[in-house]
Amino acid sequence: MATFKHISSKNADYGAAEAYLTFEHDEFTMKPTLDENGRLISREDYRISSLNCGGEDFAVACMRANLRYEKNQKREDVKSHHYIISFDPRDAADNGLTVDRAQALGEEFCAEHFPGHQAIVCTHPDGHNHSGNIHVHIVINSLRIEEVPLLPYMDRPADTRAGCKHRCTDAAMEYFKAEVMEMCHRENLYQIDLLHGSKNRITEREYWAQRKGQAKLDKEAAALPAEEQPAKPTKFETDKEKLRQAIRTALSSTASYGEFAAVLLQQGVTVKESRGRLSYLTPDRTKPITARKLGDDFDKAAVLALLTQNAHRAAEQSKAIPEYPHTQKGRLREEKATKTTPADNTLQRMVDREAKRAEGKGVGYDRWAAKHNLKQMAATVTAYQQYGFSSPEELDEACSAAYTAMQESLAELKQVEKTLNGKKELQRQVLAYSKTRPVRDGLKQQKNAKAKAAYRQKHESDFIIADAAARYFRENGISKLPSYKALQAEIESLIKEKNSGYNDYRAKREEYRRLQTVKGNIDQILRRERKPVKRQEQER
Template sequence: MTRLATLKHINSKNADYGAAEQYLLFEHDEFTMKPVLDETGRLIPREDYRLSTLNCGGEDFAVACMRANLRYGKNQRREDVKSHHYIISFDPRDGPDNGLTVDRAQELGEKFCAEHFPGHQALVCTHPDGHNHSGNIHVHIVINSLRIEEVPFLPYMDRPADTKAGCKHRCTDAAMRYFKSEVMEMCHREGLYQIDLLNGSKNRVTDREYWAQKKGQAALDKQNAPMIAGGITPRQTKFETNKEKLRQTIRAALSAAASFEDFSSLLLREGVTVKESRGRLSYLTPDRTKPITARKLGDDFDRAAVLAVLEQSAARAAEKAAAIPEYPRHGETGIQPTKAPQTTTKQDGVQRLVDIEQKMAEGKGRGYERWATMYNLKQMAATLNVYQEYGFTSPEQLEAAVDTAYQEMRQTSGKLKTLETELQGKKELQQQVLAYAKTKPARDGLRAQKSEKARAAYRQANESDFIIAEAAARYFKAHGITKLPARKALQVEIEQLISEKDGLYNTYHEQKQRFKELQTVKRNIDQILRREEPHRRKEQSHER
């Protein structure tokens, strides 16, 4: 399910804090979420993990949480949210490509927890793989919903109680957006793979749908097993949820429709009614009484995306109708339709040629020479394929393309650095604005004092607040800021910069891959030409 770094949140009303730790330390069934037992009925420890606690005072996490709850009289009712569980899941490629290890992921998780959940008792645990065995390293952060210390006012907080000891953590939509932006920023900072987590997804698959698909696939595989064993090919081998079937039905209707009326009619033939309310689309299937909103299916199915596809289909239909030529009669000459050129599938992973003579001089044997000869032949073919695919006609043209690719990569890198500097500046401004806002009660209290003596005593009693306020005021003056920006507007601006940085980072990664590929092709072409030069010189001497 997870392919790039993502952030997931689950809240729990379970009063047994030990259950969270048990899940992190021992194997659990992916469908029932119950512990897996061995033949003797004992829990099976996970093969590899890293585990640490924060703010527990040397006590067990469960004991520390229960003591805190009793001390503040919180989390005593069944309906209270007792803990919050955040999961940061990294891309499986981050290990081999970017050097991410379980230990490094644990460090990142501990730092993320300390920065964004200060004052909360927490468990931080890193696993090297997920239940789907894709190799994605992921970090579990489990926090007690109760805060045991007063903390600074953080960007995702929106009320004074969010900083006070004895109050509870709230995972609001604004908080999740902030956490996602911080995960994106962390991945960029560490050089890890990342996508834009702030702007939705084309196919939105919820946890419930994901697990329904997994369970359905397991049941279907079990049902098909006897038929496959008997040499019979099952009719259905892939299980699809009702939402996925609906997505396919909508896409099929979109591909055949040129207007919204056609789209509605085609869906109605399949028993699906499309409704529009307040500018939003929803889809009602025959087996339901409540329609499924486009938001639950994905961004590809909302009103704007659907109308955009229909508009493109209508434009293509008009162009096709206008471009249909009159066929020449028998015996007449005319322009014959030309076959569209086929592009060769791009070969991935062109590698440098091996210098066989050098390796043999280093002491390699005949077996290595045979392997290297075959390897070089394959790489030569791959190199020539890429050379032809790009349309190069000379080594000089290839060299110019390498230089251009390098300049493009450097230009994007410069833009990234500029954007990072701007983003860092905005974050510093945000910290100062938040710090200054937190001192407002102290500053207001100073104005209320009637005498100089009272003001001096008040300043001394609230000295730390005034130190923070004066430091922030100096920062604003040094940067020429006369009017403080709104906190929400500043957070939106930071998220936009992070999103822009994400797109630019992906562009840089693609340009870097292209530069490396062209550079490898150039080196291989140079080596091939150098090898052919002696043969050409020998042939020329024979001709003379």
């Protein structure tokens, strides 16, 4: 399972990168390890080489290039990019991966994907946790010294010019990960899907927090006397890991979203939903942790799917044995009910393998696409039967009807939002006008025009606010101002109506998208040509 990681550095000392690769460093403080004489300790085994340095040292070559192009002179500039390819520890024993072979693969990867950059490639036989995973470090100068052809991950003309800098965008990382997967497949090495998320997403920061915390616990346990040693080895858990366990415990014992939120709330964790995404707020934080930072098992789709499974399981367990066997009429009713309410599974679009091959996708991607299409073909046929369609034309009509219903729901939602915004603006103007009432009453108490002018000039900002509010009332035909409490009640009622309308729109949108997915897959299975009108609707 080769993994790919990127680190950007603003350190102007290019020699520090080479020193880290060739000398031993403390894994927690990242400071070099010294012997009893205060000298650096060289790493026991590594391979290192440089590219595009013209026979000079990497640091000297980078500094010369920066001076020539007058780049990387500011403190906030990114000076270098550090990429790490970590191979599976089993590759050494099962697939014959050696340090020399990994070094050759790293040099090939660097030359192919980072042309025109000064770089050093270094391979280590082991990682921080001594798991035996061979990994390759690729450090490049952010400045490009040669004109290069346009590569697939580049999207600007400056990405190919000499004197411009390398940009590690999201699209570039996706491309690099796909290339690492293709390289592992080509070399018959273990690999995982790097293009999709993981069940538990452990960031670099959380990884090191866990390592440091575990080391601290081990040190404290070792300092205790033998009779006070804990019965079981103590395992350090980060706050995110504790939150993951709390969420999994709540998911294992609940069958609805309300129960799930209530169980977590008993532990002090608040579940929030915003724009279709879940986040979790713990008692010791002011900012919630999004599900994306915890892992794919904690996002909304996964949580609702697991709760649905729990509900079905509970219903099956509590279902009583009927006193009399079902009649044929009853069975037909049950079958009809299941057809009208298809289960929400992981139905996805099928991949056009021919188009992807034309784009340059490799053999590994094509094999994955073949398996993916088989799974989605089966899921599509199941969904097609659950809806009860008898022909593709009925599916087309259902798609059109679902699109119309979605647009009508959206139009109603927009109208409610417009009314709500108007009420909020009116409430704001009423509040602003009422706050200036003491100043306006003070103007009436002035005896002559000179005193009134001086008073108005003294409270000019308040009168500007009052005049703006009065102008708003005249433009909207408001002669009698409503009370603040009445407006607040209307706003709360409109908010409830908006939330209900949004839930209705979201349900109809999901139904339309599901039907569109079924239709697209059916068209691909039957090799039907899609209508341009449907494509325009899908783009909307």
